[in-house]
Amino acid sequence: MLLDRVWLIIRSGSQAAERQARLCADQLRADGCSVVIAPSGLNLNPFPGLLASESELPDLALVLGGDGTVLAAARHLAAHGVPILSFNVGGHLGFLTHEHRQLKLGDQPENLWWRLRHDAYALERRMMLDANVHRREGSVLSPLLDEAHCALNDIYLKPCFEEAAPICELELEIDGEVVDQYRGDGLILATPTGSTGYGMAAGGPILHPGLEAIVITPICPISLSSRTVVVPPRSRLSVAPLGETSGSVKLWKDGTDATSLRLGDRVVVQRSDNMALMVVLEHSPSYFRTLSHKLHWAGSLSSAEPASN
Numbered sequence: 590m591l592l593d594r595v596w597l598i599i600r601s602g603s604q605a606a607e608r609q610a611r612l613c614a615d616q617l618r619a620d621g622c623s624v625v626i627a628p629s630g631l632n633l634n635p636f637p638g639l640l641a642s643e644s645e646l647p648d649l650a651l652v653l654g655g656d657g658t659v660l661a662a663a664r665h666l667a668a669h670g671v672p673i674l675s676f677n678v679g680g681h682l683g684f685l686t687h688e689h690r691q692l693k694l695g696d697q698p699e700n701l702w703w704r705l706r707h708d709a710y711a712l713e714r715r716m717m718l719d720a721n722v723h724r725r726e727g728s729v730l731s732p733l734l735d736e737a738h739c740a741l742n743d744i745y746l747k748p749c750f751e752e753a754a755p756i757c758e759l760e761l762e763i764d765g766e767v768v769d770q771y772r773g774d775g776l777i778l779a780t781p782t783g784s785t786g787y788g789m790a791a792g793g794p795i796l797h798p799g800l801e802a803i804v805i806t807p808i809c810p811i812s813l814s815s816r817t818v819v820v821p822p823r824s825r826l827s828v829a830p831l832g833e834t835s836g837s838v839k840l841w842k843d844g845t846d847a848t849s850l851r852l853g854d855r856v857v858v859q860r861s862d863n864m865a866l867m868v869v870l871e872h873s874p875s876y877f878r879t880l881s882h883k884l885h886w887a888g889s890l891s892s893a894e895p896a897s898n
Contacts, residue, residue, distance in 0.1 A: 590672075590705045594623045596639065596647040598662050600654030601630030603679025609653050609692065616694060616702065629658050631845070636665035646671055649705065649868070655680015660843040663741040663865040667717055674705075674868035684785050684883055691870055704870065711869040716780045716801050716822065717861040720744045720842065725853030740842040741865050742783030744858050746828060746850070747775035747808070749839040757838050758831040761805065763824055770831065773810035778803060778826060778858050782865075785880070787844070793817045797876055801860070822860045829855040 595617055599606040607628075614624045625643065627635035652662050652675035659675045666673060676692045677683035693700050704710060722736035738744070748757040759771045779788040781796035784804050789795060793806035794817060801822040807815045820826070830838040830850050840847040840856055850856065880886065 590708060590710075591648045592617065592620070592622050592702065592706055594645055594647045595625075596650045596671075597624060597626045598629050598635070598650055598652045598654070598658060599626065600658045600679045601628040601633045603654065606653040606679040609676075609678050612694060613651065613653075620702065629654070629661050631657070634661065634665075636661070640665070640669070648672075649674060652676070652686075653678040654686075655683055656685045657681075657844065659685040660741050661845075663715070663717070663867075664739050664843065667739070667741075667861070667863040667865045670866065672712060672866040672868050674710075674870075684879070685782070685867070687870055701870075705868075711874075713798070713867040713869050714864040715741060715782045715798060715867055717741050717863055717865055718744050718778065718780055718803070718858055719861040720840065720847070720856050720858045722840070722848055722850070723855045723857065725851075725855075736848055738840070738842045738847045739861055739863070740783070741780065742786050742843045743777055743779035743788060744847075744856075745775055745777040745779075745787060745808075745841050746830075746838055746856070747841065749837050749849070756811070759838070760829045760831050762827040762829075763820060765825070765827075768818075769815060771807045771810055771815055772812065773815070774808040776828060777806040777808060778828075779806065780804075783843075785883075788817075794819065795880070799876075803858075803860070824859070826858040827855055828858070829853075 597610045597613055599610045610626050614626055617624050627639060629635055646669050650662055650666055650671050650673045652659050652673055655677060662673050675686040676689055677686035678689055718740050720738045746759055748755045755774050759776050761768050777788045777791055781798045781800045784796040788804050788806045791806050791808045793804050803820050803824055806817045838850045
């Protein structure tokens with residue numbers, strides 16, 4: 590990998606990420622690399638400004654933060670084919686990040702920059718979702734180009750009442766066929782990467798990120814027949830609010846507010862043409878070891894030995 594231009598994306602408000610970013614920038618600039626440092630957070634989005642003002646795309650986006658910082662980077666950089674290398678510095682759970690201890694910057698022969706320049710890493714391609722909102726104008730349903738959204742983890746719909754119980758009614762079509770009408774706290778459409786996020790908390794399955802599929806999980810449905818469904822990646826999912834509560838249904842992408850839906854509106858969710866490019870440093874990465882560590886499963890896969898039979 591060339592390291593002529595690097596964007597350092599850091600978790601906004603994290604002093605640990607800021608300190609680490611300064612150290613990374615000093616070392617990269619000493620080797621002649623052009624470096625841009627940009628904070629990213631819930632109310633701080635640096636990517637439109639970077640993409641508009643920088644004359645060239647970076648060879649690498651180095652993300653120092655938690656999963657939220659990585660998700661924001663993936664949503665904006667996947668379309669441009671920029672690889673993302675992330676470390677959990679000042680972040681939380683960190684399913685998508687390397688551990689902080691793997692950020693080896695010293696003078697050792699095979700430090701991080703040596704490994705990147707000598708292609709001692711792997712690239713994972715992660716499936717993403719596109720959500721296009723179609724607004725009802727009279728009797729015509731038309732897509733609005735400025736209301737296209739993408740997500741690496743999930744797209745979900747939830748009610749947003751201020752003074753009432755959080756219940757909404759949503760109709761789901763799959764490839765033009767009405768499958769169910771959900772009444773409950775909402776609906777989650779997740780990628781395999783996002784299956785360990787909100788979908789898992791709502792009782793959905795965990796899918797290996799090497800798979801390509803879409804997981805449909807109702808949130809607290811008021812029906813025992815409404816269950817999680819896993820569909821092929823080429824499926825076309827269409828969700829529309831129903832009933833009197835439709836004016837208070839909100840669409841979310843990767844946990845951030847996207848837009849609101851009214852009665853007659855519809856959101857169409859499909860696999861994106863773009864893939865998130867994630868740099869992996871481990872020589873023998875184990876997704877199951879990551880699950881065991883992050884989810885605090887009983888026992889330890891790192892010390893377990895195969896059964897004799």
